[in-house]
Amino acid sequence: MSIKRFAEFLVTATFLLCVLALGALGGCSPQTSEPPAAKVPQVTVMTITPRAQAFETELTGRTQAFMVADIRPQVGGIVQKRLFVEGAQVKAGQALYQLDPSTYQASLAEAQATLAKNQATLTSSQLTAKRNAGLAKIDAISQQDNEDAQANLLTAQADVKVAQAGIETARINLAYTRITAPISGRIETSTVTPGALVTANQDTALTTVQQLDPIYVDVTQSTTDLLRLKRDLASGTLQSNSAGEAQMSLLLEDGSTYDQKGRLKFSGVSVNESTGTVTLRGVIANPDGLLLPGMYVRAVLEQGRDEQAILVPQKSVTRSEGGTASALVLVNGKVEQRALTIGRAIDNQWWITSGLKAGDQVIVEGGQKVHAGDAAQGVEVDTTPKTDTVANSTAVKEG
Structure with missing residues (x-):
């Protein structure tokens, strides 16, 4: 092939390749398309179901004898x-x-002899007074002699009473031996x-006798907790039980639970100025004598009951820098933020006194993925409550 023809072939081939390339570029021109739909985040929710809840407070204290008698001689x-x-x-x-009763036996014998002597004198005085009264009527004796005889009779009667009292005193002292x-x-x-x-x-004292069955349990409670309890009872948030007497159980020093139940019987009427506490006194049976005076115990007191208590996991509640408590609630697929008022802690839950109601869906997990106003899909968590669980509680500052 001549050089001229070979050059023409290259030009033709190059032209065809350019045409094909331009066609390919035209066929791959971009086309307008809609972006994929955003995925709705999934969160775990708990539906609020009010239930009866007894509230307990654990207080430290010591046992005291029910009655104490120091034995001293009289x-x-x-x-x-x-x-x-x-x-x-x-x-x-x-x-x-x-x-040794000998000296008191002698005193009793002396008192008895004195009584016998005074009784003899009384008999003589009675006869003299009677005789002189008759003589005075016929003016056989002077009125003064008659009056002296009557006075001697009264003196003899008094001496007999004194002697009788002396005998009684001697008998009492003898019995005291x-x-x-x-x-x-x-x-x-x-x-x-x-x-x-x-x-x-x-x-x-010669010795001491202590009655230990039943036995007292003296515990202290802060005035802050006491005022909060009274306010909740007065407002009806909590219901009083058994005419205001709280049921009491004991935890012993070794951590075991005492097998008897007691009742809170007395609340102090004055506040300890140094500690800001009030003394509460309970009484509990001690048939086996296991509890001794002065033992350290922890008393668990049932101080109230809320028949419609709302409890939520503590992890579902957050606090702002100012301390305000809040929770995220899912309403019709949208996230809302609710301000809450917390009554106290119940194990790992908060007792909510305001801000939530029955049927609300509180977000317990996944709250970090959403904010108020966001759409979310809720997945119900299993929150089957135990029947009327009585849980230890600690009062907290209301948020």
Whole structure:
């Protein structure tokens, strides 16, 4: 092939390739199309279902004996016998100590002799007064003699009464030489032994008897919590139970739960200025004597009940920088933000006193993916409540 023909072939081939390239570019020209629809975020929601809820408060305290009697002698003397076993149960009226009664027996005998003497004098005075009264009527004796005889009769009668009282006193003092238990309970160690000299109404007690069944439980509660409780009861947010007496259970020092239930019987009428607390006193059965005075315990008090309590998981509630509590609620596929008022914590939930109602769908998971006004798709979480669960609660500042 000549060079001229080869050059013409190249020009023709180049032209055809350009035409084909232009056609290809024209066929791939962009066409207008709509963007894909945005995906609606999915969140986990919980539908609010009010339920009955008892509210409890756990308070620390110590046990106290129901009754305490310090045993002291009412007369002086030498201790002859100790009539009890230390640490044992004693009954009211049971003899505990015997003092030497000899001097008191002698005093009783002396009082009896004095009474006999005064009675003899009274008899003589009665006869003289009767005789002189008759003589005075016939003017056989002077009126002064008659009056003296009547006065002597009255004196003799008074002396007899004094002697009778002396006998009673001597008998009482003699009885005091046998020291008895004024109450039933457990008796402590003795501070004296036979042969010891004791005096009437001495400062040191011979021993102590404590009634431990039932037993008191004294706990303290802050005035802040007490005022909040009274306000909730007054407003009807909480319902009082059993005529205002709260049920009480105990947690012992080793963490175990005491098997008896008690009742809160008394609330202090004054506030401790140094701690800002009020003393609450409960009473609880102690048939086995497991609880001893002075033991540290934690009392769980049922202080109220809300028949329509609204509880939400704590993770579903957020707080602003100012401390205002709020939650995200799904309403007709749209996210709303609700301001809440929190009453207290119930385990890992908040008790909501305002801001939510039955049927509201609260977002519990996925809230970080949406904001108020966004569309969202809710997936219900299983929130089957336990039947009338009684949960420990701690009061918090209302948000």
